[in-house]
Amino acid sequence: MTRKGVGLIAVTAVVIVTVMAAVFFGGRHSLYQPYRGEPVEITVESGASMATVAAELETRDLVPSAVILRLYTRVTGDAAAIQSGRYQIVPGMRPVDIIHDMVAGNVIDDSVRVTIPEGWQRELIAARLARAGIVDREGFLDAAFMRDAYRGIDPLLDELDDDITLEGFLFPETYRLFPDMSPETVVRRKLRTFARRLDEKTRTAIAQQELSLREIVTLASIVEAESPTEDMPKVAGVFSKRLDRGMRLESDATVNYVLGTRMLQPTFADIAVDDPYNTYRYAGLPPGPIGNPGMKAIRAAASPDDNPYLFFLNKPTGETVFARTFAEHLENKARYLD
Numbered sequence: 001m002t003r004k005g006v007g008l009i010a011v012t013a014v015v016i017v018t019v020m021a022a023v024f025f026g027g028r029h030s031l032y033q034p035y036r037g038e039p040v041e042i043t044v045e046s047g048a049s050m051a052t053v054a055a056e057l058e059t060r061d062l063v064p065s066a067v068i069l070r071l072y073t074r075v076t077g078d079a080a081a082i083q084s085g086r087y088q089i090v091p092g093m094r095p096v097d098i099i100h101d102m103v104a105g106n107v108i109d110d111s112v113r114v115t116i117p118e119g120w121q122r123e124l125i126a127a128r129l130a131r132a133g134i135v136d137r138e139g140f141l142d143a144a145f146m147r148d149a150y151r152g153i154d155p156l157l158d159e160l161d162d163d164i165t166l167e168g169f170l171f172p173e174t175y176r177l178f179p180d181m182s183p184e185t186v187v188r189r190k191l192r193t194f195a196r197r198l199d200e201k202t203r204t205a206i207a208q209q210e211l212s213l214r215e216i217v218t219l220a221s222i223v224e225a226e227s228p229t230e231d232m233p234k235v236a237g238v239f240s241k242r243l244d245r246g247m248r249l250e251s252d253a254t255v256n257y258v259l260g261t262r263m264l265q266p267t268f269a270d271i272a273v274d275d276p277y278n279t280y281r282y283a284g285l286p287p288g289p290i291g292n293p294g295m296k297a298i299r300a301a302a303s304p305d306d307n308p309y310l311f312f313l314n315k316p317t318g319e320t321v322f323a324r325t326f327a328e329h330l331e332n333k334a335r336y337l338d
Contacts, residue, residue, distance in 0.1 A: 030064040031072055031095045037061060039090045044102060050079040053102070063095040072096075078103050086110075111176040118172045118294035119224040121257075125170055125292070133179045135186055143183035144170060150188060154195035156203070156213050168217040168289025169194050197295050205302035214288065219243075220301035221289035222279075225253035227312075231320040232297055237305035238312055238322070247310070249279035257290040264316065265337055313337060 040060065044053055050073050054066035063069050073079040078099055085107030089098060112132050116125055122144050130137040144167070146160045157169070166187065171194040177186060198206075206216055219239060227235040239249055255266045258275040271280040276287050293301075309322040311329035315336045323329035 030068055033064065034092045034094050035062060035089060035098075036091060039088060041086055041088055041108065043086050044082060044084045046084040048082075048084065050074075050082065053082060057095070057098065062089055062098065069095055069099070073099060083107070111178050113174060114177055115174040116170070116172040116292070118297065119221070119291040120172060121291045122165070122167050122170055129177075129186065132177070134177045134181055135183045139183040140186060143187045149184050150191055153188065153191050154198075156198070156206070157191060157195060159213055164214075165288060166191070168214070168221050168292055170292045171197060172292050172294055173197075198298075202295075202299050202302050205299070209302060211285075215285055216301045217293065217298065218285050218289045220293040220297040221291045222249070222251050222253050222286075223300050224293035224297035225256070225291060226251060226314070227320055228318055229296055232300035233303070233305035234307055234309065234322065235312060235320065236297075236300040236303075237307045238309050240304040241310060243284065246283060248281075248283045249285070251279045254279040254286055254290060257286075264314065 040062070042056065042060070042062070050070055051066075054063070054069040054073075057063040057069065058066035070079070072095075073082075082099070082102040083105040085105065087098070087101055087106070088108050093101075112134060114129060114132050114134065116128065122141060126135075126137045126140040126144075129135045129140055144165065146162055146164045146166060148162075150166075151158050160166075160169075170187065170190045173193055175189065175193075177189070206213060209216060211219070219236065222239065223232050223236045239251070242249055250271075252263070252266055254277050255270050255273070256262055258273055258277050259266075259270060261270075263270070271278065274281065276282055277290065279286060307322070308324050311323040311326065311332075313321050313323075313329070313332055313336065315321060321332045321336060323332055
């Protein structure tokens with residue numbers, strides 16, 4: 001290239017920069033003019049360029065000049081920093097404020113706060129999520145079975161067989177969820193929470209047990225339903241001792257699970273029902289969890305208390321009364337329940 005050509009390019013570049021600077025500095029005051037219209041929403045699509053965003057803002061009369069806005073974000077370095085999402089523009093906001101929100105990711109929060117109490121069964125969880133507009137009830141129940149989509153979350157969860165119900169692992173907690181989420185996404189979120197809440201001490205205790213993870217969670221679900229928080233380790237100790245001795249657990253909570261009831265003391269007819277979840281009729285643990293226990297119940301099941309008791313009952317006040325022998329247990333029943 002000739003010296004004349006190089007000089008021409010240099011002059012052209014200087015002219016372009018000068019014009020851009022004149023346009024920017026001449027019109028930058030417009031970036032500080034407040035918006036006077038009605039509140040509106042604008043969506044920044046993932047991967048959208050600053051040029052696209054600026055053009056839409058100008059088209060909707062949210063900024064006076066797309067060119068000035070693009071020059072401003074180029075100077076500040078914000079052009080490549082805007083985040084996708086839905087933003088609300090309200091009266092009084094200036095173009096610089098709009099860009100600040102987009103860079104900070106101050107998107108409209110559509111999340112819904114949903115609390116799932118400890119011990120709830122998956123049917124109750126599905127109903128609450130449906131009422132909150134998060135998922136379809138049947139869709140959630142269909143998604144609450146182990147499948148490839150949930151593998152890789154945690155090695156312990158990978159031990160679960162395909163198509164087995166995830167009752168017990170849908171961790172109870174307060175969640176921020178979004179309307180119309182896919183059921184699999186919600187289930188995956190609950191499984192991740194379950195895995196995250198399992199601390200190393202509990203994982204070590206689980207590894208030292210002869211029971212599988214699902215069996216420990218099954219025991220925890222019964223402990224959750226049978227006792228107040230402060231008595232969970234002692235109740236877990238009673239059940240663990242009965243399991244070791246080949247005794248039936250005789251848990252009222254499992255009878256309630258079978259019958260769909262919440263009785264403090266099931267009748268003789270109730271405890272006679274023929275169902276594998278009825279631990280009055282069948283020894284050992286039931287086929288699976290009867291609810292979704294919290295971490296205190298899981299820790300109690302993983303590290304049961306070593307105590308001399310083989311029996312317990314719950315007084316109408318909620319207090320747990322323990323007994324060493326069946327005769328002592330019958331005395332407690334006569335005193336507190338009959």
